[in-house]
Amino acid sequence: MDQRPNGGPLAFNTMRLTWPDLPHRVRDRVADLAGAEVVNARGTTTGFGPGFAGIVDLANGTRVFVKATGEHEHPWSIGLARAELRANAALPETVPAPRLLWSDQGAWTLAGFECLEGASPSLPWSTSDLGRVFDALTDLARTPLTPGHALIPIVTSDTEFFTVWESFAKRPKQERLAAAARGGRWGEWALRHVDTFVAWECEAAAACAGGALVHGDLRADNVVIDTCGKAWMVDWPHATVGAPWLDLAFFLPSVEMQGGGSALEHFRSHPLGVSVGHRELRAVVTVLTGYFMLSSWQDAPEQIPRLREFQAAQAIPAARWLQALEPELAG
Structure with missing residues (x-):
């Protein structure tokens, strides 16, 4: 079991999609939603979801944390992706959670969150x-x-x-x-x-x-x-x-x-x-x-x-x- 010294096992998934794994139409849709061309994307392996999750750098100098879950690629996880959109829309503004900036619920559920520096x-x-x-x-x-x-x-x-x-x-x-x-x-x-x-x-x-x-x-x-x-x-x-x-x-x-x-x-x-x-x-x-x-x-x-x-x-x-x-x- 992978773990850090004395830190117990870690929650991670090496089978997560990377940015290049996403279809071109999905990457283009992320750019449309974000309002700028994507110049760099760094995925994460933390957590258990199989979809893409990571920081996307935009041509306008801003960053957004993007999640992309495909309905056909991961049918069992699409429900969680959509539940997260509903939950974030219901959170009080004072809750210490990154703000949901935009989303799309087509064949792929896409979400762009405020990118935290930490x-x-x-x-x-x-x-x-x-x-x-x-x-x-x-x-x-x-x-x-x-x-x-x-x-x-x-x-x-x-x-x-x-x-x-x-x-x-x-x-x-x-x-x-x-x-x-x-x-x-x-x-x-x-x-x-x-x-x-x-x-x-x-x-x-x-x-x-x-x-x-x-x-x-x-x-x-x-x-x-x-x-x-x-x-x-x-x-x-x-x-x-x-x-x-x-x-x-x-x-x-x-x-x-x-x-x-x-x-x-x-x-x-x-x-x-x-x-x-x-x-x-x-x-x-x-x-x-x-x-x-x-x-x-x-x-x-x-x-x-x-x-x-x-x-x-x-x-x-x-x-x-x-x-x-x-x-x-x-x-």
């Missing part, structure tokens, strides 16, 4: 970078939603997320055993406690309900620290409305995975986490553990070969967090 956090996480993200999460949770926004509640956005363990428990026994075998000792652990997890996850939907803006997929590769030290959040296709502490909880397994310290300790020391009840937190960590663990036992999706490794690495700190909340699960 970089992803260095890994393993530094105290300073982590503190900047924690401060940004506090501000995000307190940001009023835009009146008339189109974002939907998290409890209705992905109902399967709240029943991951129940769905697993209903599978035929041989299928459960074969899937769990991929998880080694953690698979054995999951099989021993699956009935308990099914009971706890029943409380997750109620725990997640709320009226705050939720990014829903925050991790290091979806953060940019700009040249002034401000933390920006990018890639918003999973944005929903829910409890104000959810992004903190969703974020922390990846933090622990990438050398940033204990998820449990960070949660309980953060202003958004101190007042969350034990049962609510247990329910959410239960579904987080199930999501990462059970997903990691599946075959990798086409054109995203690293995803399952990354999910497996997040499953371990999530499971340890659950064990810390309920010590009888240890061992």
Whole structure:
């Protein structure tokens, strides 16, 4: 598994399209939308999407961050690309997210975003970078939603997320055993406690309900620290409305995975986490553990070969967090 020293695995996809991979008509359309000829383009391999994503330099001296996803080339990912357009249109102006400058939804979904001057956090996480993200999460949770926004509640956005363990428990026994075998000792652990997890996850939907803006997929590769030290959040296709502490909880397994310290300790020391009840937190960590663990036992999706490794690495700190909340699960 590719990783930085003591920084955990990285979210990246070497199968991403490059600028030359895009059809000429798509490159020409980007230039039309941007209002100037493209003189240079530098793609990125961070993140898991297979489409093009990168910085495009324009003949008028400006830059734009461009995403291009083809309907026929990547039919499963076009939904996320279009969801990101809807989400960015609904974000309040004060949210630390790059502005959507233009878009096009034809056979290719194209988007041009404000180009941030900065970089992803260095890994393993530094105290300073982590503190900047924690401060940004506090501000995000307190940001009023835009009146008339189109974002939907998290409890209705992905109902399967709240029943991951129940769905697993209903599978035929041989299928459960074969899937769990991929998880080694953690698979054995999951099989021993699956009935308990099914009971706890029943409380997750109620725990997640709320009226705050939720990014829903925050991790290091979806953060940019700009040249002034401000933390920006990018890639918003999973944005929903829910409890104000959810992004903190969703974020922390990846933090622990990438050398940033204990998820449990960070949660309980953060202003958004101190007042969350034990049962609510247990329910959410239960579904987080199930999501990462059970997903990691599946075959990798086409054109995203690293995803399952990354999910497996997040499953371990999530499971340890659950064990810390309920010590009888240890061992």
